[in-house]
Amino acid sequence: MTKFLMTTALALSFAAPSFAATVAEGDTLAETQEYNFWLLDGIKTVDPQLNTDVEGSDVIRQLFEGLMNEDATGAMIPGVATDYEMSEDGLTYTFNLREDARWSNGEPVRAQDFVYGWQRAVDPANASEYAWFIELMNVVNATEIVNGEAEVDTLGVTAIDDTTLEVQLSQPTAYFIKTLSHATTFPVLQSVVEEHGDDWTQPGNLVGNGAYTLTGHNIGVTITMEKNPEYWDAENVILEKLTGVVVNDQNVALTRYQAGELDRMDIPAGQYPRLSEEFPDEAISFPYSCSYAYLVNMSDKGREELQDANVRRALALGLNRDIIVDQVLQGGQRPSYNWTHWAIEGFEMPEIEMASMSQEDRTAEAKRLLEEAGYTPDNPLRLTLNYNTSEDHKKIAVVAQQMWKPLGVELTLNNMEWKVHTDRMQEQDFELARYAWCADYNEASTFLDYFRSTGSNYGEFDNAEYDALLDEAVTSENPNEQYTAAEQILAAELPLIPIYHYANVDMIKPYVKGVPLENVMNNWYGKDMYIAAE
Known part of the structure; x- marks a missing residue:
């Protein structure tokens, strides 16, 4: 077997812990180490294998560690695994797991806990x-x-020993x-699930192996987490408390935020230019691997x-994305005519005919096509x-x-809360639906696999050629060839109407x-953060 450590630099990082917060030179820690972050919607679940939401993942990443x-x-760095070998x-x-990894109840994290978590994910019963x-x-x-055939x-996951x-x-x-920092792959303690059943994720019941424990969850209002003293690197975790605050109106x-109740929140559409001028040390914009679209x-x-x-x-031609991005959003977003976010590592943007047209030509073509269809x-x-x-x-x-x-x-515009919205998409109870997909890992397949016939794919797009291209891409020497062809199928079939890249x-x-x-990826860890004295 060929041995692969993460990198020499990462191997060295074991001695000087870069796994948790490192206080910058010149910073003094604030007396109170609490971080209050904004949530647009209530967290549906903190079950690693049942969560589907970005905000849910943000919370789960604090409670569990993969x-x-x-x-x-x-870049990928060790979590519970210290290193790995690839045949x-x-x-x-x-994977070799760190011997000092502990659940919040003090029990050791074992390889079998990963086996159980992964099996939960594929078990049709769940x-x-x-x-x-x-x-x-x-x-x-x-x-x-998944298909009930085995x-x-x-x-194919086995605990060789603990x-x-x-x-x-x-x-x-x-x-x-790159997939191994995703919540679906996190371990779960089987005894806790069996003891509490569906209530195992409630505060007081949940046992996690992350840097924080769940201390409160008032659904749709707040979710609170406090430092886990059993976490293997707890001595280097500085933030004592994390609180997610749900506010539906940005x-x-x-x-x-301006009243001091929140430490971070998304800037409302159109307000970034003003806020970046008034608060240059607080207003920021940087690429984020999510794509915004209307699903069909x-x-x-x-x-x-x-x-x-x-x-x-x-419908796709008739949207003037430049107006949406430059006049409505005004925050550094980019118009999109494809699905995969432009900043994904290694992705080569395909040539898409619609993207090269003027908006005048797009609008004229949209009108002609609708008239041909009788509208x-x-x-x-x-x-x-x-x-x-x-x-x-x-x-x-x-x-x-x-x-x-x-x-x-x-x-006709039909507004609803997030849970109802996602439930209706999952049941194909919609005509058009606002949706955004955020990368699960930093590679183009995380976007393109969504539209596989077996993918999440709420609109149930089904194209055998598309599926075959993505199958080929897995072992391709240059997967961008298959990715380009797959994007061109989406551009021709349009199971989605792309609008912008985040x-x-x-x-x-x-x-x-x-x-x-x-x-x-915008994946943040409370264990890597701290509050400096003002």
């Missing part, structure tokens, strides 16, 4: 919406188990290591009119767009409504240190 973590730039054929990974994530990792038998205990975990893959997978959140329901439950690719193309302002195509509560989503939806109306589309446009108090501003 084999790998990410550093401030997004010469790339099919077997062997109906995990992220079961497909273990499949795209190409873990042996994952697909067969037993859960045949999954501190040695072996993972077998069905094919070499270049991005495999303008209200900004007011609460391509399933049997969808509107017949939207099964016409020319109608979907007309005009006097005989409009009536559609409903679902979106979750947010003033920004509302602003974009209103702009889309105004842009489409002269072309012959009458758009930037992280935030207000962050100057005393908050350790926020990973160079990580395009």
